[in-house]
Amino acid sequence: MTGTYSFKTLYEQIKSQKHDFWRTNVYGILATLLLLPIPMLIPLLIDEVLLEHPGKMTETISAFFGSSETWVYIAVILVMVLVLRFTAFFFNNQKTFYAIKITQKISYLLRHRILHHLERVSLSEYETLKSGGIASKTVQDVESVSGFAGQMVTTLLSALLMLAGIAAVMLWMNWVLALLVFMLNPLFLAFSRILGRKTGELLRRQHEAYELYHELLNETLELFIQVRASNQERSFFGLLQNRAKAIEKASLDYGYKASVAQNSSTLLTNTVVDIFRALGIAAVAYSDLSIGMMIAFLFYLSTLVQPIQQLMGLVISYQSTKPALERINTLLSLGQEPHYPHEKDPFKNVKTTSVALKEIGFAYKEGKTVLHNVSLKAEAGQKIALIGPSGSGKTTIAQIMVGFYPSHSGEILYGDMPIKQIGLPVVRENVALMLQQALFFNDTIRMNLTLSRARSDEEIYEALKAAQLETFVRQLEKGLETPIGKNGIRLSGGQRQRLAIARLILSDPKIVIFDEATSALDNATEFHLYETLAPFLEGRTTIIIAHRTTTIRQADHIYLIEEGRVKAEGSYDSLQERGLIKEDFDKP
Numbered sequence: 001m002t003g004t005y006s007f008k009t010l011y012e013q014i015k016s017q018k019h020d021f022w023r024t025n026v027y028g029i030l031a032t033l034l035l036l037p038i039p040m041l042i043p044l045l046i047d048e049v050l051l052e053h054p055g056k057m058t059e060t061i062s063a064f065f066g067s068s069e070t071w072v073y074i075a076v077i078l079v080m081v082l083v084l085r086f087t088a089f090f091f092n093n094q095k096t097f098y099a100i101k102i103t104q105k106i107s108y109l110l111r112h113r114i115l116h117h118l119e120r121v122s123l124s125e126y127e128t129l130k131s132g133g134i135a136s137k138t139v140q141d142v143e144s145v146s147g148f149a150g151q152m153v154t155t156l157l158s159a160l161l162m163l164a165g166i167a168a169v170m171l172w173m174n175w176v177l178a179l180l181v182f183m184l185n186p187l188f189l190a191f192s193r194i195l196g197r198k199t200g201e202l203l204r205r206q207h208e209a210y211e212l213y214h215e216l217l218n219e220t221l222e223l224f225i226q227v228r229a230s231n232q233e234r235s236f237f238g239l240l241q242n243r244a245k246a247i248e249k250a251s252l253d254y255g256y257k258a259s260v261a262q263n264s265s266t267l268l269t270n271t272v273v274d275i276f277r278a279l280g281i282a283a284v285a286y287s288d289l290s291i292g293m294m295i296a297f298l299f300y301l302s303t304l305v306q307p308i309q310q311l312m313g314l315v316i317s318y319q320s321t322k323p324a325l326e327r328i329n330t331l332l333s334l335g336q337e338p339h340y341p342h343e344k345d346p347f348k349n350v351k352t353t354s355v356a357l358k359e360i361g362f363a364y365k366e367g368k369t370v371l372h373n374v375s376l377k378a379e380a381g382q383k384i385a386l387i388g389p390s391g392s393g394k395t396t397i398a399q400i401m402v403g404f405y406p407s408h409s410g411e412i413l414y415g416d417m418p419i420k421q422i423g424l425p426v427v428r429e430n431v432a433l434m435l436q437q438a439l440f441f442n443d444t445i446r447m448n449l450t451l452s453r454a455r456s457d458e459e460i461y462e463a464l465k466a467a468q469l470e471t472f473v474r475q476l477e478k479g480l481e482t483p484i485g486k487n488g489i490r491l492s493g494g495q496r497q498r499l500a501i502a503r504l505i506l507s508d509p510k511i512v513i514f515d516e517a518t519s520a521l522d523n524a525t526e527f528h529l530y531e532t533l534a535p536f537l538e539g540r541t542t543i544i545i546a547h548r549t550t551t552i553r554q555a556d557h558i559y560l561i562e563e564g565r566v567k568a569e570g571s572y573d574s575l576q577e578r579g580l581i582k583e584d585f586d587k588p
């Protein structure tokens with residue numbers, strides 16, 4: 001399911017719901033056919049009853065009911081009209097039900113497609129996204145597109161049929177007037193295209209204003225503490241106020257002009273109806289058109305307004321759906337992670353495995369190489385450490401190991417098997433990357449530990465114990481069900497890191513990569529934590545990225561990374577002898 005979404009895709013999706021599509025149309029057609037004769041029935045009574053020109057209708061009623069009383073004619077026709085109207089009402093409701101079903105299905109399919117695409121979006125493309133934009137695209141724009149689909153399903157066929165039916169009846173009544181009426185139709189549609197283009201552009205601006213507002217609101221609330229600590233509330237909320245004002249202006253522009261467009265089309269159609277009313281009276285005065293027929297003709301003329309306005313509305317919303325589709329396509333055209341087939345499994349039936357990078361070259365942006373021919377290896381069960389100054393490329397190496405940025409040169413091997421034959425989901429299932437800054441859901445301790453996987457309380461407490469957090473959690477009134485707040489705000493920095501470590505233990509990976517994962521702890525706590533973690537890490541390939549000498553001392557082998565290159569490697573003692581280990585790499 002790749003590629004962009006177009007009107008053709010929309011059409012295919014409507015078509016794929018064949019049964020509901022046909023039900024909508026059959027009910028629509030039935031309702032239209034039932035409503036079609038209504039405008040003619042009562043006016044015919046004028047000619048045949050009031051003006052005493054007996055015709056087919058009165059003859060049939062007399063033959064059927066054996067009475068020529070005026071009230072019988074009126075009552076029979078009234079009952080017929082009411083039966084037709086109520087049955088059409090029932091069919092119209094059925095039509096609406098199936099049309100809404102199609103519309104909602106299209107909304108769902110479209111959201112499903114966007115979410116499916118986002119699920120596998122490449123990290124480099126993800127970094128360009130703003131969450132507010134995604135929210136408005138997946139909510140407002142999807143609604144616009146599915147709303148248009150619904151409008152098309154309900155109105156297109158029945159409006160055309162109604163138009164054709166009324167045209168036929170009017171031609172039969174007075175072909176000159178009818179032809180005049182129908183010659184005006186293209187004018188109506190051209191007029192609505194112009195209106196549609198104008199309002200479509202204004203709607204696009206309104207959506208853009210919403211998107212800018214959502215983006216900033218999301219970020220400001222996300223980083224609220226930072227904003228407050230920097231005493232920048234006034235500036236951020238000031239900017240938000242400006243964006244709220246921009247929404248007001250864009251919505252006023254769109255709301256007003258869309259309503260003017262709507263009123264203009266009503267005005268145009270009403271004006272035309274008025275002109276034809278006058279022409280109808282002229283036709284009675286100067287031709288053989290009867291009064292009853294003229295009234296019927298005028299009723300049809302008023303009825304004609306409905307399908308014409310429906311078609312005009314469709315043309316207008318086609319124009320405003322175009323920008324919504326364009327915006328949705330900006331999401332659908334984001335690059336995705338490559339799909340590597342799962343041909344080999346180096347993690348199967350082993351406790352751990354080796355990991356190696358072979359001549360990795362990588363740039364986030366073209367021309368700005370971050371890694372130059374980096375080669376390194378951790379044998380199965382070995383602990384290696386990556387050290388080096390800030391910005392030298394250590395985190396990038398860790399992220400490349402788990403396939404976050406696949407557009408690199410060189411090879412990544414697990415158990416001597418290339419990552420391209422293992423598949424990214426399998427690698428991530430078995431290799432845990434502990435981030436510098438662990439991220440948490442605004443949910444309970446349990447959910448943040450298990451990430452919704454099924455785990456027993458016993459397993460969870462065991463992991464908490466290994467991460468030295470068991471006593472703390474047991475003392476909490478709600479225990480594992482305690483909510484930790486937005487990004488774990490109700491926990492201390494150290495508790496957050498320990499929670500992340502408990503999560504790691506619970507996921508039982510074959511390889512662990514610590515990217516400065518314990519940097520928020522003080523020296524003694526960190527030392528103690530690695531000591532506690534020792535049984536868990538024992539025999540598991542471990543890669544530690546750290547600044548502190550206490551952390552890297554436990555490594556079997558150390559790589560010194562500088563400016564994206566492996567500058568030196570060896571044991572802690574050998575590097576120290578060469579004067580390559582500094583207590584703090586960021587200090588000159």
Ligand SMILES: Nc1ncnc2c1ncn2[C@@H]1O[C@H](COP(=O)(O)OP(=O)(O)OP(=O)(O)O)[C@@H](O)[C@H]1O
Binds near residue numbers: 364365391392395396
């Ligand atoms: N997502 C990104 N997009 C563009 N450039 C990036 C991105 N992430 C990192 N960089 C750049 O790549 C270089 C290496 O960064 P990296 O985070 O790998 O360094 P590091 O050695 O882990 O640093 P630190 O010790 O401070 O965490 C830096 O110049 C950084 O600015």
